[in-house]
Amino acid sequence: MLDIRFVRENPEVVRESQRRRGNDPASVDALLAADDARRTSLQTFEAKRAEQKEVSRSVGKASKEERPAILEKAKALAVEVKTLEAEAAAAEEAYKKANMAIENIVLDGVPAGGEDDYxxxxxxxxxxxxxxxxxxxxxxxxxxxxxxxxxxxxxxxxxxxxxxxxxxxxxxxxxxxxxxxxxxxxxxxxxxxxxxxxxxxxxxxxxxxxxxxxxxxxxxxxxxxxxxxxxxxxxxxxxxxxxxxxxxxxxxxxxxxxxxxxxxxxxxxxxxxxxxxxxxxxxxxxxxxxxxxxxxxxxxxxxxxxxxxxxxxxxxxxxxxxxxxxxxxxxxxxxxxxxxxxxxxxxxxxxxxxxxxxxxxxxxxxxxxxxxxxxxxxxxxxxxxxxxxxxxxxxxHQQADGSLYIPKALRPYLGGIESVAPIKRAGKQDGAKPGSTSGAAK
The missing domain is CATH 3.30.930.10 (Bira Bifunctional Protein; Domain 2)
Structure with missing residues (x-):
């Protein structure tokens, strides 16, 4: 997920990163549009909610004659606020989805291209x-x-x-x-x-x-x-x-x-x-x-x-x-x-x-x-x-005789053995167990 402030201030940097990855840079524009939509939606919701609170507070101060009209307005505003809240939540979810869709911004020095362009x-x-x-x-x-x-x-x-x-x-x-x-x-x-x-x-x-x-x-x-x-x-x-x-x-x-x-x-x-x-x-x-x-x-x-x-x-x-x-x-x-x-x-x-x-x-x-x-x-x-x-x-580390050389740093973890001999196949007189290291140390 990207820092949206960075994307707003440096959209071309993010587009270029997408291009270098082989992705569609239009996803950056989609993110910016989603960001704008969610901010607008949130502002609209918060403004209407503030209006609703103001009207609700005025009920107690209203005269008996004014109160029914104010209550009716408060009721209508409550419905409108609920709708706007749902729209703001949907806009927020769309924004998150658009942001999640964009991969991390590659650092300077990373080659452009695909698997073979390392x-x-x-x-x-x-x-x-x-x-x-x-x-x-x-x-x-x-x-x-x-x-x-x-x-x-x-x-x-x-x-x-x-x-x-x-x-x-x-x-x-x-x-x-x-x-x-x-x-x-x-x-x-x-x-x-x-x-x-x-x-x-x-x-x-x-x-x-x-x-x-x-x-x-x-x-x-x-x-x-x-x-x-x-x-x-x-x-x-x-x-x-x-x-x-x-x-x-x-x-x-x-x-x-x-x-x-x-x-x-x-x-x-x-x-x-x-x-x-x-x-x-x-x-x-x-x-x-x-x-x-x-x-x-x-x-x-x-x-x-x-x-x-x-x-x-x-x-x-x-x-x-x-x-x-x-x-x-x-x-x-x-x-x-x-x-x-x-x-x-x-x-x-x-x-x-x-x-x-x-x-x-x-x-x-x-x-x-x-x-x-x-x-x-x-x-x-x-x-x-x-x-x-x-x-x-x-x-x-294989050897011509089928044995395996053990690197020096690994030897302390293997009881000090320096190499592992190949096993004798089943049916041989000694009946060596699979994977045995018996007699393998040199």
Missing amino acids: EVVDVIGTPRDFEAEGFTPKDHLDVAEGLGAVDMERGAKVSGSRFYYLTGIGARLELALLTMAWDQAEEHGFTVMTTPTLVNPDIMSGTGFLGEHSDEIYYLPADNQYLVGTSEVALAGFHKDEILDLSNGPEKLSGWSACYRREAGSYGKDTRGIIRVHQFNKVEMFVYSREEDSVACHQKLLAMEKEMLAKVELPYRIINTAAGDLGSSAAQKFDCEAWLPTQHRYLELTSTSNCTTYQARRLGIRERREDGSTHQAATLNGTLATTRWLVAMLEN
């Missing part, structure tokens, strides 16, 4: 030369199955396509990764919390997820609630309708939750393995800051994502996402994408967004200044680790 900010690390090492890399699912780390077949049997079991070292790797992310979050002053995965409609709508891509979200009609696709939703709603004290700096939260996405519209995309699935786990960062501090906070979140990617020793690039590929709430978003050797492409592992005051305005979240005044807070979010990271780790 700007590469940096490329960090060098992809392995598997050919020089004398072997062809397997895709992440083949590596995982060799380690007994993932079971897609039984996941589909139990829950349908795009579901899976993480087993043995797969489950341990995910837990180690997310725990390392939480440790890093705490080191940087974040309050860690497990968050609800079911939220009410006002929270989901307030974060901007019930717009164009609402079909991506699981809805439970019997409860009128939504399953979250990220703990950002619950973290944003944490301070709904509150006034924050940010005098000592931004408030930093980190949520760990299961996440659910319908993946509607992604038919045929990344159907193999665990790249694009309906359920996964994630550690998310969320920040409430003063508006003027949001750009600096955004860079700090990006730096934390880079720190995590360095710990898992992956080659990756950072992109500045184009305006047309931003979510409705984001004013700017940076993605970190790891190299996927078997697909010869980069795969998004993290994103961090500056949502400026867009979400906070919808959720009624303000912050109080030292002079007692209140201002809209800004909100930011960023991924610190997620199940998808296993895809890049399995592909980039």
